[in-house]
Amino acid sequence: MPAAHGSRLIRNVLCQHLPTIERAEGVFVWDDEGNRYLDGSSGAVVTGLGHADPVVLAAMAEQAGKVTFTHRGAFTSRPAELLADRLAELTGMAGVWLVGSGSEAVEASLQFALQYWREIGEPGRSRFLSHRHGYHGGTLGALSLSGHARRDNAEALVHDFLGLLAPWPYRYGAGRGDAEFTADLLAAAERAIVAAGDTLAGVVVEAVGGATGSVVVPPAGYLPGLERLCRDAGVLLIVDEVLTGLGRTGTALAVDHWGVRPDIVALGKGLGAGYTPIAASLLNERVLDAIAAGSGTIRHGHTYAGNPLSAAVALAVLRRTDELGLYAAARRAGERVRAGLADLAARHRLIGEVRGIGLLWALELVTDLEARRTDTPPGVLSSRMVAAATAHGLLVYPSTGGINDAVTLAPPLTISDDEIDLALGALDSALTDVEAALAVQPAAV
Ligand SMILES: Cc1ncc(COP(=O)(O)O)c(C=O)c1O
Structure with a gap:
């Protein structure tokens, strides 16, 4: 065994010691030494339904007893058909293409966009525009859209689609009101769209970064404005809702908050909710009809895509989400989280901003509140916060882009008020610990 790594399993940080997970239930996970952690970020914003939901586990066992795999080229299956129907119903989209991960959903979305233009006789439209600070996945097409540290290693193979300033008021909008900032963002987006001309296939953005x-x-007017620009230019609007879709922000899609209707939507994470790897690319009528009227054939796909077991599990996740009224629960719980985080911000100078929507929240961490900056390299403060929160029994997720320090609080949508208070208490203690280590003075109360 390589001594420096202590394991044959390759981890993201090779020499990092990680606890071994033993079991999970509801919003809690336990390691093999009996330590309990509140899953405050649903893993990487995945386990929206909480762990070990008995109805989902029963659906999993029932489907496993019938058939777990068949190739989609040979058979369709009832769970996959029903899942597609339900997703179309929830989102208003016309067709659903199933894949295995969020990155695959983004890749498929790009390929559908390229196919759309080929089908209607404009194959020259092969470029995309995305936000300079976004994350769309770890594959090469998705990294071409991603302004993220992970891009560096693949730079030689990826395209530069990062033509749009991120709609990030705290970082880029200081000193301007939302309306002025939005107008500036949209004016710049319009210039980028015009400059790309008839090479542009579509604009790809996360609904919420x-x-x-x-x-x-984003400021309220931004996505509707971007949708207008796409419509005026005739290009496709592709929204990556891998992290935000299916209830995380309190609605089926995050873009529902702003009345935006994308041409293509990518879903992932919350679709399988940690019970199975599954994701999807959803097409509206414009795109699906063009393909149907053209070649009628999709020339991409992945072996495990749409397997009956994953489809049955995802269908059960959606049904449970309905039964438990989790969209409304996310909005309610989110309000308690918002108030709790605002209270923490009033007492901790380390918090530069509290931002969020639904049950998706973040604390921006700074050492200089007025200048909105840190005096440590990006990632240091957020790593310290993650470690301190973990020591207090709370799992939170750090910003990973290599440009700022923040932690995400996005617990399962099933979280109770008492569990929210437990998470907020752990965050309070963690902030106190990190501030003490940095000798940051607490805010005057
Ligand atoms: C918005 C967004 N898109 C795509 C992905 C990629 O998903 P996956 O890691 O399942 O491939 C992620 C993952 O974090 C994401 O947040």
């Missing part, structure tokens, strides 16, 4: 900067909620 997730992994890169942590919960970057």
Whole structure:
């Protein structure tokens, strides 16, 4: 065994010691030494339904007893058909293509966009525009859209689609009101769209920025404005809702908050909710009809896509989400989280901003509140916060883009008020610990 790594399993940080997970239930997970942690970020914003939901586990066992795999080229299956129907109903989209991960959903969305233009006789439209600080996945097409530290290693193979400033008021909008900031963002977006001309296939954005900067909620007018620009230019609007879709923000899609209707939507994470790897690319009528009227054939796909076991599990996740009224629960719980985080911000100078929507929240961490900056390299403060919160029994998720420090609080949508208070108490203690280590003075109360 390689001594420096202590394991044959390759981890993201090779020499990092990680606890071994033993079991999980509801919002809690336990390691093999009996330590309990509150899953305050639903893993990487995945386990929206909480762990070990008995109805989902029963559906999993029932489907496993019938058939777990068949190739989609040979058979369709009832769970996959029903899942597609339900997703279309929830989102208003016309067709559903199932895949295995969020990155695959983004890749498929790009390929559908390229196919759309080929089918209608404009194959020259092969470029995309995305936000300079976004994350769309770890595959090469998705990294081409991602302004994220993970891009560096693949730079030689990826495209530069990062033509749009991220709609991030705290970082880029200081000194301007939302209306002025939005107008500036949209004017710049319009210039980028015009400059791309008839090479542009579509604009690809997260509805709410997730992994890169942590919960970057755009100003209210931004996405509707971007939708208008796409419509005027005739290009496709592709929205990545892998992190935000299916209840995380309190609605089926986050874009529902702003009345935006994308041409293509990518879903992932919350669709399988940690019970199975599954994701989807959803097409509206414009795109699906063009393909149906053209070649009628999809020339991509992945072996495990739409397998009956994953489809049955995801269907059970959606049904449970309905039964438990989790969209409304997310909005209610989110309000308690918002108030609790605002209270923490009033007492901790380390918190530069509290931002969020639904049950998706982040704390921006700074050492200089007035200048909105840290005096440590990006990632240091957020790593310390994650470690301190973990020591107090709370799992939170750090910003990973390499540009700022923030932690995401996005617990399962099933979380109770008492569990929220427990999480807030752990965050309070963790902030106190990190501030003490940095010798940051607490805010005057
Ligand atoms: C918005 C967004 N899109 C795509 C992905 C990629 O999903 P996956 O890691 O399942 O491939 C992520 C993952 O964090 C994401 O946050």
